Amino acid sequence: MNGALVRVGWRHAGRRHKLGMVLAYVVLVPGALLFVAPFAWMLSASFQPLGDIFSWPPQWIPKDPTVDGYKTFLGLGETTGAGTEAENPWRWFVNSAFVASSVTVLQLFFNSLAAYVFAKRQFPGRDLIFLGFLATMMVPGQVTLIPNYIVLKHIPLFGGNDIFGQGGHGWLDSYYGLILPGAVSAFGIFLLRQYMMSIPDELLDAARIDGASEFRIYSRIVLPLTGPALAATAIFTFTYTWEDFFWPLIIISSPDHYTAPLGLALYVVKNRTAWDVLLPGSVIATLPMIIVFLIFQRRFIQGISLSGLKG
Numbered sequence: 001m002n003g004a005l006v007r008v009g010w011r012h013a014g015r016r017h018k019l020g021m022v023l024a025y026v027v028l029v030p031g032a033l034l035f036v037a038p039f040a041w042m043l044s045a046s047f048q049p050l051g052d053i054f055s056w057p058p059q060w061i062p063k064d065p066t067v068d069g070y071k072t073f074l075g076l077g078e079t080t081g082a083g084t085e086a087e088n089p090w091r092w093f094v095n096s097a098f099v100a101s102s103v104t105v106l107q108l109f110f111n112s113l114a115a116y117v118f119a120k121r122q123f124p125g126r127d128l129i130f131l132g133f134l135a136t137m138m139v140p141g142q143v144t145l146i147p148n149y150i151v152l153k154h155i156p157l158f159g160g161n162d163i164f165g166q167g168g169h170g171w172l173d174s175y176y177g178l179i180l181p182g183a184v185s186a187f188g189i190f191l192l193r194q195y196m197m198s199i200p201d202e203l204l205d206a207a208r209i210d211g212a213s214e215f216r217i218y219s220r221i222v223l224p225l226t227g228p229a230l231a232a233t234a235i236f237t238f239t240y241t242w243e244d245f246f247w248p249l250i251i252i253s254s255p256d257h258y259t260a261p262l263g264l265a266l267y268v269v270k271n272r273t274a275w276d277v278l279l280p281g282s283v284i285a286t287l288p289m290i291i292v293f294l295i296f297q298r299r300f301i302q303g304i305s306l307s308g309l310k311g
Contacts, residue, residue: 046283050276069280092263099178100241106183107237115192133186177251188233195229231296260285
């Protein structure tokens, strides 16, 4: 009798599971198509002549595919559309890769250090200071834009400035200005701290008994165990920095320091846009973010899920 009841229960559980899976796919598949459709159209339009890009209905498969837009963007063909051709578009992507990678590395180091202190060290005012970090996340970036600009302009002994930060442009129009303001993130500290809270304190105490220093514990024990959260932080940071347009637009004036978003903006001239060049450039600019996500997606999902459940 009990065995029959168990089998019936398993059948009902299996049916509920299948029904749940069907409902999940009914909701997720249209949602996935909705989010993928713009990129799919951009990819298709990048291989279409200018006259076919905005045809109605949209052409998801190009009738007469062409790579002229890619050649023009990379400086291998004649200029079309708005009449703007990049002198060295590869420099934009090298700049973006350098800036995004540098910011990512700095954030992983400094954010993880701060997160370790907030998660595993005891000192007066720890929780209050951590709340102060979280409070900065509620301040819009536009509020701190002008103060940050002024601070960068008056960095002493850089960009022609004297010891008092006067006479030059400081870190404006430089890689320093693109990288160092983003070296620390309150969100990154919060994400890593939540993950580190799940690491048993007994493991760290055992290392201290064996004579390990705090930095050795941080680097040899905590960081390896925090891999998924570090991957999630790296993807967030790299993606945000790579596609950031507003801050480079404010502080960069030299074409040698243009990032990919600034370079792509050159193809918008007054009321005319070289769509047949801008779309191929946008596809190329999107590829690094997709590659980074595909490489780290498993650890990214694991880090997000565990960081939200632990601590």
